[in-house]
Amino acid sequence: METTTLFQKFQNAFSPETLKLLTFRLPEVGSSHAQEIDFVMYLVHYLMLFLFVGWAIFFTLTLVKFRQQKNKGANYHGVKNHISSYIEIGVVTLEVILLVGFSIPYWNKQVNNYPQRDDKVEVRVVAEQFAWNVHYPGEDKTFGKSSNTYFDKQSNPLGLDPNDPNGDDDFTTINQLHLPIGKPAIVHLTSKDVMHSFGLPTMRVKQDIIPGMSIPTWFTPTKSGTSEIACAQLCGIGHYYMRGKLTIHHEDKFNSWLASNASASSGGSGGGAGDDGYDDFWN
Numbered sequence: 668m669e670t671t672t673l674f675q676k677f678q679n680a681f682s683p684e685t686l687k688l689l690t691f692r693l694p695e696v697g698s699s700h701a702q703e704i705d706f707v708m709y710l711v712h713y714l715m716l717f718l719f720v721g722w723a724i725f726f727t728l729t730l731v732k733f734r735q736q737k738n739k740g741a742n743y744h745g746v747k748n749h750i751s752s753y754i755e756i757g758v759v760t761l762e763v764i765l766l767v768g769f770s771i772p773y774w775n776k777q778v779n780n781y782p783q784r785d786d787k788v789e790v791r792v793v794a795e796q797f798a799w800n801v802h803y804p805g806e807d808k809t810f811g812k813s814s815n816t817y818f819d820k821q822s823n824p825l826g827l828d829p830n831d832p833n834g835d836d837d838f839t840t841i842n843q844l845h846l847p848i849g850k851p852a853i854v855h856l857t858s859k860d861v862m863h864s865f866g867l868p869t870m871r872v873k874q875d876i877i878p879g880m881s882i883p884t885w886f887t888p889t890k891s892g893t894s895e896i897a898c899a900q901l902c903g904i905g906h907y908y909m910r911g912k913l914t915i916h917h918e919d920k921f922n923s924w925l926a927s928n929a930s931a932s933s934g935g936s937g938g939g940a941g942d943d944g945y946d947d948f949w950n
């Protein structure tokens with residue numbers, strides 16, 4: 668059965684209030700795959716809750732039953748029945764079902780299955796201690812080259828090559844990621860310094876970023892509005908303030924935002940930074 672159908676059945680079985688309690692009050696759902704991730708999270712957490720309660724009961728029983736007062740000497744024979752083995756087999760079976768029945772099929776369906784649609788949006792996100800640089804390819808949808816030669820922390824933080832015609836309409840923002848609703852977004856992640864992790868809680872996206880590699884991740888936003896980009900990997904003393912803002916626009920607004928930023932930039936020299944004064948500065 669499809670995970671989505673299973674999830675809907677689960678949702679329909681409870682009232683909205685009960686459902687909120689049962690679903691751990693996770694952040695709001697903002698992408699097309701979020702509910703499926705949530706469903707696997709519920710399954711894993713309910714299995715863990717079940718195991719926790721089971722172990723706690725067993726532990727308490729053991730404390731009472733084998734207390735020193737009643738058991739003066741050690742028992743060298745131990746348990747004779749096989750109940751514990753059956754329970755172990757049961758738990759292992761459930762874990763295999765979670766992995767083989769849910770996680771692996773989901774991984775194949777979503778994580779490695781990059782969208783081929785023409786209307787996909789691609790951006791590069793370059794992490795550094797402690798900020799997010801976003802590189803937009805502009806209207807030609809081709810990223811201009813970048814090189815250390817042109818790097819300047821203030822005016823050209825990504826080292827975009829001013830001589831590369833592909834980079835003419837490119838622009839960068841700091842701590843501001845803007846995307847349109849309903850279109851698959853592919854984010855190519857890389858880092859200038861240490862390992863970071865690109866976390867978008869409302870999109871249910873979390874991907875480690877490794878210096879020297881370009882790692883793509885993708886999602887389709889389904890809800891407009893703003894939410895947080897959080898670094899999810901302890902990356903240094905300022906890790907706690909390494910946060911950016913994700914803004915999901917309706918298409919026309921996104922296009923006008925793109926156009927205004929592309930025209931503000933000249934040859935990718937770090938023009939067109941963020942809007943509304945939110946964290947778009949160097950920390």
Ligand SMILES: [Cu+2]
Nearest residue numbers: 863898902909
């Ligand atoms: Cu970080």
